Amino acid sequence: GESVGLHLPTLSVQEGDNSIINCAYSNSASDYFIWYKQESGKGPQFIIDIRSNMDKRQGQRVTVLLNKTVKHLSLQIAATQPGDSAVYFCAENGDNQGGKLIFGQGTELSVKP
Amino acid sequence: GAVVSQHPSWVICKSGTSVKIECRSLDFQATTMFWYRQFPKQSLMLMATSNEGSKATYEQGVEKDKFLINHASLTLSTLTVTSAHPEDSSFYICSARRASGTGETQYFGPGTRLLVL
Numbered sequence A: 001g002e003s004v005g006l007h008l009p010t011l012s013v014q015e016g017d018n019s020i021i022n023c024a025y026s027n028s029a030s031d032y033f034i035w036y037k038q039e040s041g042k043g044p045q046f047i048i049d050i051r052s053n054m055d056k057r058q059g060q061r062v063t064v065l066l067n068k069t070v071k072h073l074s075l076q077i078a079a080t081q082p083g084d085s086a087v088y089f090c091a092e093n094g095d096n097q098g099g100k101l102i103f104g105q106g107t108e109l110s111v112k113p
Numbered sequence B: 001g002a003v004v005s006q007h008p009s010w011v012i013c014k015s016g017t018s019v020k021i022e023c024r025s026l027d028f029q030a031t032t033m034f035w036y037r038q039f040p041k042q043s044l045m046l047m048a049t050s051n052e053g054s055k056a057t058y059e060q061g062v063e064k065d066k067f068l069i070n071h072a073s074l075t076l077s078t079l080t081v082t083s084a085h086p087e088d089s090s091f092y093i094c095s096a097r098r099a100s101g102t103g104e105t106q107y108f109g110p111g112t113r114l115l116v117l
Helices: none
Strands: A010-014 A019-024 A032-038 A045-051 A056-058 A062-067 A072-077 A086-092 A107-112 B004-007 B010-013 B019-025 B032-038 B045-051 B067-073 B076-081 B090-097 B106-108 B112-116
Touching: A010 A019, A019 A107, A032 A062, A032 A072, A045 A056, A045 A062, A045 A072, A045 B106, A072 A086, B004 B090, B010 B019, B019 B032, B019 B090, B019 B112, B032 B067, B032 B076, B045 B067, B076 B090
Parallel strands: A010 A107, B010 B112
Antiparallel strands: A019 A072, A032 A045, A032 A086, A056 A062, A062 A072, A086 A107, B004 B019, B019 B076, B032 B045, B032 B090, B067 B076, B090 B106, B090 B112
């Protein structure tokens, strides 16, 4: 279902450190997952996706891990930079209803220089 | 590739007026577009799914007569907020679905900030 919350979880890291952002998804039928980055006042930006037949996928400085047993998704950012500061959302495709995505509540990442 | 634009980027209007927001896929064709609303510090809430050439499908609780959606072509969908009121003030974001390896990736526009006075 929809995710609504008044307070975004926050994660504060030092520049150069690795960041791990976690997400618990809701629908065991979901077989496609996406991580988006949203900077203040902008639309979400696609980062990386993964299908349920994989448990790990790597991109440039980012890795997504999927644990279907516990319905958990994580995004790892290596060598975090100030430009990585944003809100990160995970999304799942749920029951594949016309391509709709279900968004998690988001995590605000703050990178300290 | 996969660029989605929105116009206008922000709009201020008086209560009772109607506002039209455009969503365009610039370099690909989108048979399906989605409209979301986002309040401060909250996640994206899907309002409706827009399919080219057919009526939009609205999420539960979203008034179809208030939020008119027209998907006139494979690259353009519009959202009209009719008789806008202050509670309609929000960040409206569209996305377009492009057939890719996964077939489900959505690419988002930059959003339109609406302020109703």
